[in-house]
Amino acid sequence: xxxxxxxxxxxxxxxxxxxxxxxxxxxxxxxxxxxxxxxxxxxxxxxxxxxxxxxxxxxxxxxxxxxxxxxxxxxxxxxxxxxxxxxxxxxxxxxxxxxxxxxxxxxxxxx
Amino acid sequence: xxxxxxxxxxxxxxxxxxxxxxxxxxxxxxxxxxxxxxxxxxxxxxxxxxxxxxxxxxxxxxxxxxxxxxxxxxxxxxxxxxxxxxxxxxxxxxxxxxxxxxxxxxxxx
Numbered sequence: 001x002x003x004x005x006x007x008x009x010x011x012x013x014x015x016x017x018x019x020x021x022x023x024x025x026x027x028x029x030x031x032x033x034x035x036x037x038x039x040x041x042x043x044x045x046x047x048x049x050x051x052x053x054x055x056x057x058x059x060x061x062x063x064x065x066x067x068x069x070x071x072x073x074x075x076x077x078x079x080x081x082x083x084x085x086x087x088x089x090x091x092x093x094x095x096x097x098x099x100x101x102x103x104x105x106x107x108x109x110x111x
Numbered sequence: 112x113x114x115x116x117x118x119x120x121x122x123x124x125x126x127x128x129x130x131x132x133x134x135x136x137x138x139x140x141x142x143x144x145x146x147x148x149x150x151x152x153x154x155x156x157x158x159x160x161x162x163x164x165x166x167x168x169x170x171x172x173x174x175x176x177x178x179x180x181x182x183x184x185x186x187x188x189x190x191x192x193x194x195x196x197x198x199x200x201x202x203x204x205x206x207x208x209x210x211x212x213x214x215x216x217x218x219x220x
Contacts, residue, residue: 042199042212090153100208102153
């Protein structure tokens with residue numbers, strides 16, 4: 001049972017480049033989330049989705065876009081990467097807003 | 112946004128009890144959670160407590176909730192080296208969970 005899978009796991013970008021992080025879950029969960037984790041700051045919610053075709057802003061949405069075209073996938077896009085977006089990104093899913101199941105993380109470095 | 116606060120670091124000896132503390136701000140939170148993050152991995156749910164409860168025990172884990180002071184704690188009895196990890200408390204607010212900054216627990220043999 002794969003659970004929540006994130007790709008890629010590591011990526012290095014130059015400032016101004018774009019990229020997309022893919023999150024896939026096989027648990028038929030309605031809710032999906034993208035968090036970033038920075039030292040000493042815990043997890044901060046970037047965007048989330050409460051169902052296919054819906055997205056909403058979280059705490060730190062600026063510089064990111066998301067799409068939820070299929071229920072099992074939640075994409076996080078960076079249109080023009082900045083060094084401040086260097087972080088570890090976690091995707092999570094849940095049936096409701098209770099227990100979250102997390103992916104293993106994607107480490108992004110922006111030079 | 113809501114602030115959930117935790118101390119950054121805790122060090123204990125193997126076999127001792129660990130107590131990790133958390134303060135939260137949203138009195139309307141229905142559930143409060145403890146998650147564990149091991150190195151290089153995502154977070155995993157350890158336990159949770161419903162807001163109308165004062166205490167919940169689950170094997171070596173005891174969660175205490177003081178709603179008046181908005182204080183949550185996690186006690187790990189007989190702490191083992193395998194318990195070394197970062198522990199996050201979280202409160203539910205609408206469709207989102209708000210996480211604290213995490214407490215790194217180090218267990219010395």
